[in-house]
Amino acid sequence: MSDSRWAVVFGGPSPEHEISILTGLQAERVLSGTGAQVTPLYWAATGSWFVVPSGTEAKDYLEGPPPGARPVEVRVGADGGLFVKGRLRSEKLAIDAALSCLHGGVGEGGGFAALFALLGIPATGSSMYASALGMDKLAFGGVMTAAGIPTLPRVALEDDVEPPFVGPYIVKPRFGGSSIGIEIVEDIATARAIGRSSAHLRGGAVVEPFRKDLIDLNISFRTAPVLEVSDLEKPLRRPEGAVYSYDEKYLGGGAGAAAGLSSAPREFPAVVPDAVTERAGELARRVAAVTRLTGVVRVDFLYDEAAEELVVNEVNSVPGAMSLYLWAPRRPAGQVLTDALVEARDARATSAPSGFGSGAALRAAGGIAGKLVGLDGPRL
Template identity: 70%
Template sequence: MSSPWAVLFGGPSPEHEISILTGLQSERVLTASGEAVLPIYWAPNGEWWLVPAGTEAKDYLTGVPKGSKAVDVRVSGDTGLYVKKRALDISAVLLTLHGGLGEGGGAAALFTLLGIPATGSTLFAGAVGMDKLAFGGLMEVAGIPTLRRELLSATHAPSFPGPYIVKPRFGGSSIGIEIVEDVDAARAVASASAHLRAGAVVEPYRPELVDLNIGFRTFPQLAVTALEKPIRVNAENGLYSYADKYLSGGAGSEVGLTSAPREFPANVPDAVATLAAELATRVAEVTGLTGVVRVDLLLDESNGELFVNEVNSIPGAMSLYLWAPQAPAATVLKDALVEARDRRVVTPASGFGSGAALRAAGGIAGKLVGLDGPRG
């Protein structure tokens, strides 16, 4: 009998609540298909918990659900996840950590150290996807159409005029985003927002552009979804916001993006749909992102011009709603888990070589000479 899967949700991120919803949805989908699943919650205080099966969103409002068991995360010695000093036997972990360290490659690095297969991308690909400046630069170098994106700096003005969209350099696709008229306003917003203090980027604000989304997955082979056109509930806001994505379904609705207003498939010309699929394929190739991924696009309906905006390597609701016409949700999730379980990531060998560098080093004190700063 094979070992169970695990689903990890929560984590250190502004999108912690949405991660809980995606995790619970994914657990329910896998369990309903006959899979054995261990749901693991990464609490805001950093503690990890093995929670009871079938918990609901309301069970997390006041902390950890009743009946949960503490999980010990060991990265040295006998690595792994432990409950009451016994290692959990896990085939692979489905990561449903949105934004932050989880989606930005941190969780991938952690599970590499733990020796447990985990879904999604490698540390390196995930980090590129989360760094908006790096991702935008990569798109430009690869010849993939994207809006101009530059670092918001205290000393250099953007090379293009406002108005601007100001975004966190490191962060998700919805939180901390503002529209401003000029660079002074952009700098003021960046200094006042906790989401922008670690770095911010600016893009030209193009209110005529329309949001489109498309998904891709990389196992058992590269495949893409049809196009989705998300609907902005608060059109006067000028942005497809966090509230539009995750809160517009109302109380009692299904999880976040699954019930958000949308046009699916999007009513666009065939040429636009074909180009979107080509761009999603190129993004997959250039970034090396794996698993279940969503690509956010912008369309100029006046001329059919299409731009790659952002990529989400762990998308809300795992983009299961995009795959529904092609594959059951359980198949999408299980394929991602099998991909992780069977993937062999080649990493550089670690440990000592011949010891030649250490023998030749001499005393450490000699390497500190001249490092004590200027002399008066």
């Protein structure tokens, strides 16, 4: 039996809260099956934290934390960490590393990474900076373009700036998952109207050309113990479906599909020319290099079958079901998750830059009053 102490974190304030629960419960069972000590940590939609009993089911979370959940206090500071509240005192949780199963929102977008860095708890799901990049579709597209990685043109949806490409358009939340809040429109005026009315788009939206001739392909990469890519998958849309929707991805396969995605309609491995499979692996490795994303990541492509050309569409730093179904032909699920946790646990902390804390700037500053001169506005 392993003496490693892992935590599995799931839930979080996000539109993908329920899917995160399913991923977390799946991951908990996989890691428990390796003999490791596993602490399930539930981040409620309200923002509260709980240690929950092992082996809970999805239905146990319909009304919030399940029976037997114990409140957790988050402390930042010299004696920071996670503390389980007791009747007389709180007990600090001993955790070697935490597996992030947080989809979307502040959890996947860098907030969780920042919080656990402050708590001194190693965690998967990439750094704060890489996580934020993966969640920002506009920034991610810009990085792909700058790196020379093929991608569709993508611009911010603005009231007074016309896209440099013609419609029809696909409109997506700028900050969010890969399938929630997506709309297809014929003209930019409609895109703007939807952008103002949709709860998913009001926080920012991106526009890109909608091409019905392109199909979806997915691949996963993991960065430990070495950079490696999975087999390539082709998700299958319903015949009338225009895009690979949230329902198709998580609910279309019937009972159990949302928990593992393995029952969702798909072609695996994807039946495409060998050159396309090889190209997908090359592009996934390049995405890993330029984004610095770590752990287990999924890269989503759009594929032009006629031209046999691939473009990178999006990246998921915490993919649904941790992409374990993509790794199944190559690696056991327990190994995939354990390797990611060991990578997080053993990652070297970035040292402070030279000169940090030397006091040179403070000694040279003089009085603060002198730095306020001229800041009181124009003289009338």
